Amino acid sequence: MNKKTVLKNVFFDGAKRDILIAGNLFEKVRTPLEPVDYEGAEIVDCSHFAIMPAFYNGHTHAAMSLLRGFADDMELYKWLSEYIWPTEAKLTPEDIAVGSRLAILEMIKSGTVFFADMYWHREQTMRVVEEMGIRAAIGVTFAESLMSPEAWAANVDFLKNHTGETERVQLVVMPHAIYTVGEEKTAELIELAHSENYKIHTHLSETTVEVKNCEVQYKCTPVEFWKRLGGLNSNFSAAHCTHFTASDRKIFAEAGATAILNPCSNMKLNSGIPQIAEMLKDGLKIGLGTDGASSNNNLDMQEEMKTVALLAKYLGTAETLPAHEALDMATCNVANFFGLKAGRIAECYLADCLLIDLNNERMVPCYNVYSNWVYSANSSVIDSVMCNGKFVMRGRHIDGEEEILRNARECAARLALK
Ligand SMILES: [Zn+2]
Numbered sequence: 507m508n509k510k511t512v513l514k515n516v517f518f519d520g521a522k523r524d525i526l527i528a529g530n531l532f533e534k535v536r537t538p539l540e541p542v543d544y545e546g547a548e549i550v551d552c553s554h555f556a557i558m559p560a561f562y563n564g565h566t567h568a569a570m571s572l573l574r575g576f577a578d579d580m581e582l583y584k585w586l587s588e589y590i591w592p593t594e595a596k597l598t599p600e601d602i603a604v605g606s607r608l609a610i611l612e613m614i615k616s617g618t619v620f621f622a623d624m625y626w627h628r629e630q631t632m633r634v635v636e637e638m639g640i641r642a643a644i645g646v647t648f649a650e651s652l653m654s655p656e657a658w659a660a661n662v663d664f665l666k667n668h669t670g671e672t673e674r675v676q677l678v679v680m681p682h683a684i685y686t687v688g689e690e691k692t693a694e695l696i697e698l699a700h701s702e703n704y705k706i707h708t709h710l711s712e713t714t715v716e717v718k719n720c721e722v723q724y725k726c727t728p729v730e731f732w733k734r735l736g737g738l739n740s741n742f743s744a745a746h747c748t749h750f751t752a753s754d755r756k757i758f759a760e761a762g763a764t765a766i767l768n769p770c771s772n773m774k775l776n777s778g779i780p781q782i783a784e785m786l787k788d789g790l791k792i793g794l795g796t797d798g799a800s801s802n803n804n805l806d807m808q809e810e811m812k813t814v815a816l817l818a819k820y821l822g823t824a825e826t827l828p829a830h831e832a833l834d835m836a837t838c839n840v841a842n843f844f845g846l847k848a849g850r851i852a853e854c855y856l857a858d859c860l861l862i863d864l865n866n867e868r869m870v871p872c873y874n875v876y877s878n879w880v881y882s883a884n885s886s887v888i889d890s891v892m893c894n895g896k897f898v899m900r901g902r903h904i905d906g907e908e909e910i911l912r913n914a915r916e917c918a919a920r921l922a923l924k
Pocket of ligand 1: 798
């Protein structure tokens with residue numbers, strides 16, 4: 507029989523309610539429960555909690571948490587070529603597991619139950635996702651200029667065999683960027699994604715240098731490049747989208763593609779600011795991601811959500827992007843792209859959620875719980891996190907936390923010495 511949980515007296519939609527979770531789904535959310543619903547259920551006292559959808563991080567590089575603070579205060583290309591890529595080349599598969607554990611610990615503590623990951627040694631990250639009980643879209647990452655033909659072929663086989671896909675782990679075709687994967691190989695990956703029914707995710711229009719080089723090499727913008735190759739559709743999402751032209755926005759919206767914005771990383775690397783207000787006017791689908799912890803420098807989706815809301819208002823008007831729409835960008839918009847019926851507290855949706863402590867000073871007073879959550883709170887207000895109907899953090903406790911931190915410190919000390 508499915509495990510049943512009742513969240514008793516939880517604040518949702520303006521009232522205290524009892525919410526029934528059966529197996530991995532919300533079964534009764536708005537309808538009053540009947541005596542039979544409580545039978546055999548774990549009853550969780552939520553009388554000082556509000557329920558919120560959990561976060562879905564649309565773009566990150568989880569294991570890069572090991573390189574948090576390793577190199578700061580410089581622009582993207584210098585940061586990548588002189589510091590990040592040479593150090594990443596030294597990471598062992600075990601280092602990736604250690605870094606992924608650190609990242610997922612931080613994600614759970616800040617309310618994230620899903621991440622789309624672009625990195626190397628993906629098997630390690632997949633294993634850790636399974637262990638720690640959350641979800642992920644794991645990128646099979648392609649970068650012509652950074653990998654051997656054999657490694658490329660192994661990636662293609664990995665995808666053709668649908669290796670390691672599970673209930674909580676999906677694979678995604680991830681060409682790194684236009685400047686690391688050429689036209690012919692990009693076309694090959696589009697064909698592979700279409701034939702094997704995979705989503706595509708890539709870095710796109712992140713910097714003015716990328717856009718200028720694309721214009722020199724291909725005589726078009728990065729968005730036009732993807733359109734020309736037939737890769738732009740509702741199965742395509744791109745991180746950053748910082749330097750879209752008006753025409754790019756129109757093309758992207760018409761294709762039904764999803765822009766995953768990473769404003770904190772963009773500002774820190776001085777890459778630019780995505781034209782959020784214009785994107786909203788043009789009807790783009792928009793989700794959020796943190797990017798890696800070495801350019802953010804954390805994986806906190808609440809911060810990203812607040813930042814995008816503030817930037818949208820700065821670029822548009824005070825009415826642009828109200829709190830609940832910013833919340834959608836960090837939750838259901840990302841889940842929708844990755845084909846998950848999740849990111850809302852609603853019947854038949856996946857039972858992923860946060861219990862928010864209404865006794866935390868940042869939640870008092872509480873005229874509007876969504877306003878508090880987007881504009882006032884930080885992750886300290888999250889008491890518990892549920893993924894797929896199971897608690898992955900309860901009372902801010904996560905099993906194995908001390909060991910995860912100890913291993914990450916030891917690994918970072920080794921990297922610094924190399
Ligand atoms: Zn990235």
